[in-house]
Amino acid sequence: MDSVIQLLDEVESRLEGSSNLTVTELSWALGCCGGEFHQLLLGPRPAAPPDLSFLSAEQRAFLSHIMEHRVDSSLTEHGVVLAPDGTTVAMRPVLAGIEAGLKRKREVTLPFPALLVSDRSNSTDPAAPIALDPLYAVTLAQDLGVAFLLSTANRSQAALGPNGCWDSISAPQNFRLMGPSSPLTDALVNGALDGVILGTYLAERAAPPARLSALLKDYYIGAGLAAQGQARSNFRRKNFAELLAHEGKLLREQVESTLHLLWELNQPLFQDVGNESFPDLASQAAKEFTAAYLECPAIIPRCMWEAKPYRGTPTQLKLPLGFVYIHHTHTPGEPCRSFPACAADMRSMQHFHQDVRGWDDIGYSFVVGADGYLYQGRGWHWVGAHTLGCNTKGYGVSFIGDYNTSLPMPFALELVRDTFMQCAVQGRRVRPDYIIHGHRQVVRTECPGNRLFQEIQSWPGFKVRGVSSVGPEQPAPWS
Incomplete structure (x- = not known):
């Protein structure tokens, strides 16, 4: 992430004064939000994206690499970066969320009367179509819906995860997953949550930030957004859950309405699926996602803190x-x-x-x-x-x-x-x-x-038992 922010800062410094560069234009120039789905919700590409010809071939290749998310046959995940908090983030949904946040108050007109695109997902009319919020659709709902759609079609494929390991923490180059990939990896989830948080922050501001690099630096490296200590990537799960609750958003509704929009766009992945299954599919997706990423803590795996191997043969616990x-x-x-x-x-x-x-x-x-x-x-x-x-x-x-x-x-x-x-x-x-x-x-x-x-002693589950006499503190726990 440090490399991304430094390069974006260089780009914005070079273009400052020579063009009226906006975060929107820069995100397009970096390759964000180019598909039909994204353009329908976020608007068409700028007529003349900024000229980035001053970048070296290596710099252009790096920017192109981080914008194209995929997992190859060796389970190497591309389009992800290591954040300073020790987590791995896919950049595509981060920039899509920033783009959506800047345009969130803009009316979106869809060519499909069965869908309503709005800033609100609640309606007093139970017969009214579900409102689709572009911010949630382009960051999380599309990938989450497709992940469970594909998992339903292929029972052997997981719908969520996994996490992975970098080849080096000090100089990361390749990120390899710990197991078979789903369409929605942990890195994509991290990027989606960050995209929603950053997009919401921008939508509530009177004016867009002067620089994209400064926004990312505050969130990933600095003290947080608007000097709020916990408005940073370390607390993305908690902050995302609080946003859903505060805005009255139902993730199930966002996934369902996004699937309907994809259906109307005649995506090939719906060949053997009827849209009558979308409510159940969205409900299951929201339930499992919430359990895995909002009700469970983020855990830094051993490979990230560079643990040495276990010595000997571990003994398996008998759960629960x-x-x-x-x-x-x-x-x-x-x-x-x-x-x-x-x-x-x-x-x-x-x-x-x-x-x-x-x-x-x-x-x-x-x-x-x-x-x-x-x-x-x-x-x-x-x-x-x-x-x-x-x-x-x-x-x-x-x-x-x-x-x-x-x-x-x-x-x-x-x-x-x-x-x-x-x-x-x-x-x-x-x-x-x-x-x-x-x-x-x-x-x-x-x-x-x-x-x-x-x-x-005030926690649920705490029980009093015969407390042993207290002895001197040990430098590490007794085995």
Whole structure:
């Protein structure tokens, strides 16, 4: 993403003063929003896009590459970039959302009377056609509807995901998926959520931003949009869900109306599908998408924090589990607030657990950063080394930092208490009647710190048990 922003800044600097460059014109010049579907909703291409002939062949190839999203036979995903928060983002829906946001207040006239295009999706008339919001259609609804359409036609194909791994974090070149690709990968989802958030932000502004590069820099690298600390990519899932609720949007309706529009455009993919199936298809798509991306936390996979391999043969957990054990790391003692810092902490803890303690891997199941993300330790399926005598009974979730006298950030607490626990139950990884314990309730230790232990006693699922006498803090959890 740094490379994208730097190149866009160069383009905008070169064109400044020589033309009345707009974000709209620049997005067209970069190859965004060129298909019939997008042009119908966003308007035709500018008659004379800006001249980018001053770019080198390498620069033009790079811009072209990031705008063409595809997955090849080797499961390498193209058109994606590594964001500073450690996630991977497809640029096409980001720029489409920006374009839609700038034009969102413009009336859109469709040649199909069965469809209504509007800024609102609610209607007091139950017989009225579903309103299609161009912002949601060009970022998420089209790809989500098509993904479930193709998944229905091919039962062996997943509709959503997966995530992937870069060949290098410091100098990323190739991003390869962890498994068979669906039409809507995690990177496309990240780009779609960002596109909706950025588009909504632009639609509510009195004037468009002076530069596209500055907008992207604020969102992905800086303090956030309009200096709002959480209006940035780290919190895209939470912010997108809040936008849906605030605007009264029903994702199911947006997917259904988008499918009807694609049907009217006579897309070849509808050859064996009737439009009477669209309501059920849209309902299923919205339900599964919400469960996977809005009700579950974003988890940074091991490959992204550059974990070393597991030593030996891991033991598989027998799911669902009945317990979740809350820890703090104590060492590192300070919360990490960025992906580089959290990734470094993860590597440091894995080194200590493997090379000093002699364990097979980092002990925790999941680790919570102060950057808005969970980090995968041993993950959902493998027995950890976090709570002596109980490792096969539950997950060990640890907050990075020392929480004897202070608490983790409110959003970090919410991430575990609400999102992680809900996701674990819905995914049948934890029983609905789960029990939460602090580490000190099972092992002689001060973990998870006096202040954090006091906090988790108010959480749903917390149970009092015979607390062992508290001993001195350990530099890492007992196995």
